[in-house]
Amino acid sequence: xxxxxxxxxxxxxxxxxxxxxxxxxxxxxxxxxxxxxxxxxxxxxxxxxxxxxxxxxxxxxxxxxxxxxxxxxxxxxxxxxxxxxxxxxxxxxxxxxxxxxxxxxxxxxxxxxxxxxxxxxxxxxxxxxxxxxxxxxxxxxxxxxxxxxxxxxxxxxxxxxxxxxxxxxxxxxxxxxxxxxxxxxxxxxxxxxxxxxxxxxxxxxxxxxxxxxxxxxxxxxxxxxxxxxxxxxxxxxxxxxxxxxxxxxxxxxxxxxxxxxxxxxxxxxxxxxxxxxxxxxxxxxxxxxxxxxxxxxxxxxxxxxxxxxxxxxxxxxxxxxxxxxxxxxxxxxxxxxxxxxxxxxxxxxxxxxxxxxxxxxxxxxxxxxxxxxxxxxxxxxxxxxxxxxxxxxxxxxxxxxxxxxxxxxxxxxxxxxxxxxxxxxxxxxxxxxxxxxxxxxxxxxxxxxxxxxxxxxxxxxxxxxxxxxxxxxxxxxxxxxxxxxxxxxxxxxxxxxxxxxxxxxxxxxxxxxxxxxxxxxxxxxxxxxxxxxxxxxxxxxxxxxxxxxxxxxxxxxxxxxxxxxxxxxxxxxxxxxxxxxxxxxxxxxxxxxxxxxxxxxxxxxxxxxxxxxxxxxxxxxxxxxxxxxxxxxxxxxxxxxxxxxxxxxxxxxxxxxxxxxxxxxxxxxxxxxxxxxxxxxxxxxxxxxxxxxxxxxxxxxxxxxxxxxxxxxxxxxxxxxxxxxxxxxxxxxxxxxxxxxxxxxxxxxxxxxxxxxxxxxxxxxxxxxxxxxxxxxxxxxxxxxxxxxxxxxxxxxxxxxxxxxxxxxxxxxxxxxxxxxxxxxxxxxxxxxxxxxxxxxxxxxxxxxxxxxxxxxxxxxxxxxxxxxxxxxxxxxxxxxxxxxxxxxxxxxxxxxxx
Numbered sequence: 001x002x003x004x005x006x007x008x009x010x011x012x013x014x015x016x017x018x019x020x021x022x023x024x025x026x027x028x029x030x031x032x033x034x035x036x037x038x039x040x041x042x043x044x045x046x047x048x049x050x051x052x053x054x055x056x057x058x059x060x061x062x063x064x065x066x067x068x069x070x071x072x073x074x075x076x077x078x079x080x081x082x083x084x085x086x087x088x089x090x091x092x093x094x095x096x097x098x099x100x101x102x103x104x105x106x107x108x109x110x111x112x113x114x115x116x117x118x119x120x121x122x123x124x125x126x127x128x129x130x131x132x133x134x135x136x137x138x139x140x141x142x143x144x145x146x147x148x149x150x151x152x153x154x155x156x157x158x159x160x161x162x163x164x165x166x167x168x169x170x171x172x173x174x175x176x177x178x179x180x181x182x183x184x185x186x187x188x189x190x191x192x193x194x195x196x197x198x199x200x201x202x203x204x205x206x207x208x209x210x211x212x213x214x215x216x217x218x219x220x221x222x223x224x225x226x227x228x229x230x231x232x233x234x235x236x237x238x239x240x241x242x243x244x245x246x247x248x249x250x251x252x253x254x255x256x257x258x259x260x261x262x263x264x265x266x267x268x269x270x271x272x273x274x275x276x277x278x279x280x281x282x283x284x285x286x287x288x289x290x291x292x293x294x295x296x297x298x299x300x301x302x303x304x305x306x307x308x309x310x311x312x313x314x315x316x317x318x319x320x321x322x323x324x325x326x327x328x329x330x331x332x333x334x335x336x337x338x339x340x341x342x343x344x345x346x347x348x349x350x351x352x353x354x355x356x357x358x359x360x361x362x363x364x365x366x367x368x369x370x371x372x373x374x375x376x377x378x379x380x381x382x383x384x385x386x387x388x389x390x391x392x393x394x395x396x397x398x399x400x401x402x403x404x405x406x407x408x409x410x411x412x413x414x415x416x417x418x419x420x421x422x423x424x425x426x427x428x429x430x431x432x433x434x435x436x437x438x439x440x441x442x443x444x445x446x447x448x449x450x451x452x453x454x455x456x457x458x459x460x461x462x463x464x465x466x467x468x469x470x471x472x473x474x475x476x477x478x479x480x481x482x483x484x485x486x487x488x489x490x491x492x493x494x495x496x497x498x499x500x501x502x503x504x505x506x507x508x509x510x511x512x513x514x515x516x517x518x519x520x521x522x523x524x525x526x527x528x529x530x531x532x533x534x535x536x537x538x539x540x541x542x543x544x545x546x547x548x549x550x551x552x553x554x555x556x557x558x559x560x561x562x563x564x565x566x567x568x569x570x571x572x573x574x575x576x577x578x579x580x581x582x583x584x585x586x587x588x589x590x591x592x593x594x595x596x597x598x599x600x601x602x603x604x605x606x607x608x609x610x611x612x613x614x615x616x617x618x619x620x621x622x623x624x625x626x627x628x629x630x631x632x633x634x635x636x637x638x639x640x641x642x643x644x645x646x647x648x649x650x651x652x653x654x655x656x657x658x659x660x661x662x663x664x665x666x667x668x669x670x671x672x673x674x675x676x677x678x679x680x681x682x683x684x685x686x687x688x689x690x691x692x693x694x695x696x697x698x699x700x701x702x703x704x705x706x707x708x709x710x711x712x713x714x715x716x717x718x719x720x721x722x723x724x725x726x727x728x729x730x731x732x733x734x735x736x737x738x739x740x741x742x743x744x745x746x747x748x749x750x751x752x753x754x755x756x757x758x759x760x761x762x763x764x765x766x767x768x769x770x771x772x773x774x775x776x777x778x779x780x781x782x783x784x785x786x787x788x789x790x791x792x793x794x795x796x797x798x799x800x801x802x803x804x805x806x807x808x809x810x811x812x813x814x815x816x817x818x819x820x821x822x823x824x825x826x827x828x829x830x831x832x833x834x835x836x837x838x839x840x841x842x843x844x845x846x847x848x849x850x851x852x853x854x855x856x857x858x859x860x861x862x863x864x865x866x867x868x869x870x871x872x873x874x875x876x877x878x879x880x881x882x883x884x885x886x887x888x889x890x891x892x893x894x895x896x897x898x899x
Contacts, residue, residue, distance in 0.1 A: 033381025401496025549833025
């Protein structure tokens, strides 16, 4: 028995060596299928765990508290009453660098402060260790090179210095650069947030020694939620715990605004009251001097001292004018004090930090692709491996009969095939899983690292996917062995030792079309008959080619759909260069003055004032969505700024008189159509039902657009503009324009459309790396599938081909004889694959979309051409390889008989 087992093992080893092309093809399919399956599905978890490790090791804050009036001692007392959190108060300032005129957000060195918050990632050098030292953002070092090198001096001008002595300030204006940093506070490589100085857009951050920042007020509180420390960033459990603490903090500060406003007014009123009292005293003294001058006027005139009198009167008038000016200034300050708005408190989670939310969304997109694409990829690999092993067992029919006659059991007979299949599967799974588990996440994480710098990529081994893919791989290679052998062993031994009878031919339906059939050549008739004769074999070929072509076209289609999307959103759907935000609670007169001021600003070509409010959808089965309510004047040139194109046919839509236009993602998310009503909640939590008159093209965010007249009719209040969109004469002048506009305290922000477009474009371009991986992997699989199935086809028909060669066919005729069928099946597979690829592309794009984004379903003609040419090219290569094999067929083989 042992000797018999050794014989079977020897046979298995010989079979692997003898049919090494088939073995390598099977191994390659398994390797590629499992590697791709495991690798792509590991990419998103690795992205998230890498970010989590970064946040965790650098102790990134969970929440932050900020106020428009700064944070005071009373705010500290309130936050100390909130349970389950740790906090760190700190000061920051925004200043402009001398020379380069870059806007810096300057932090204290958290590592010199208690609480273990927000540690820095030191790229080069060190952190400040004494006053007068500074570490700068790696971003400006990369962009400005020699200007910000270690050892050089960095000076700040007076922009950003505040008049309030209690506000945070820099103790010194000149520093020595000692380090270059990254920070988890800025996951985005480029975006640094906004500021109230300069053009409103921060360029970089910097870190100074804590004692270099002085002032009574704090800028922010960094918060750590104790209950969330064991949770992974981006997980639902983490979000729930953060939300709970966020609600507690909001409750703690909900009535703090009126207190601070009252205190601020009181503190500001005290010096004004003192100034009023001083002015009253000065006025009394002035009246006394006036009485004295009136009494002395006649006497001075008699004494001839008119010059003295004139000088005294002139001095009196000057004093009176000075008092009047001071009184006017006090009145103006009191007026400003009365119009002072209540301070706002912001309790923000990590999603408000630049890049944190976007990084998570990108990981979600990769995860969405991994839910579909690897399965289809693996399915094609399984199909081919199943076919390979089934055909292999059929080929060994005579050997199975011989072993049965010698007394081997079914398990023993299956052993050779089991070893063959399991060796290829296990080795392919081991190599493919190992390489794929690191290669694909590495490529994807590195592509996103161009936008989101990480100190390290953390690789996980996801055993569920590994074992699942291995089990499926073994099942589809070993399973057919037992099924096929079991069916063979049901036959008599004598029958097994004979070749399987060839499949009976027959007439095909095309023969009924005599006018067509009679015009076909002999070889073409044979080709058509063979196509219908071997339906199962040919179906496998068609399905294999179809699957691979669909995968290739899907990769290309995803690339086509995301390419140019940023340009279309910011240059076609919306056509403006900047968004200007007005201060809240401006009166109609102020709004008119601001509009005029913007119009008259140098390099501003045109302006469209509008009202923008942020509403939200009511709570329901779908998560609440923020919706921008945009109110436009129907008589304005709004179409120069907003295309308002119908989402179906791109025809322009006018502002409706009795309804609203909504963007297509909002309509899709809530299954809305023209004629339905959209319920939205305003800032007072009142539900307003808005009739939908049109659905407009837009790819980012949710908007609801209405006319000024309808706003006033529906809501019963005037639609005063609180924003404006501007078009510039020269894009290069944006910073200058923004700085000029920000000089008016009625303007609180100026956003650069080019910045938004670049950030969005960079996010989408990282997906191009993913699509490239999909295309390359699908192309490799396409080649292996074509080779494997063609090799099986040729191997099964060696006797038939040998007979044709003996009958006098030339090598090229013999090649053409069999590969006409291959080309026809490839063509059918390609056509079906192109159709299937379109559907698959649409499905994946809809899966990848997040709630606030929609992708167009667009596949360019060149992509269909590339997929077709690629598949036919691989087919021609396979035909070339097989032609060499066919030339080596031994003609005597056709004359041999089993008997």
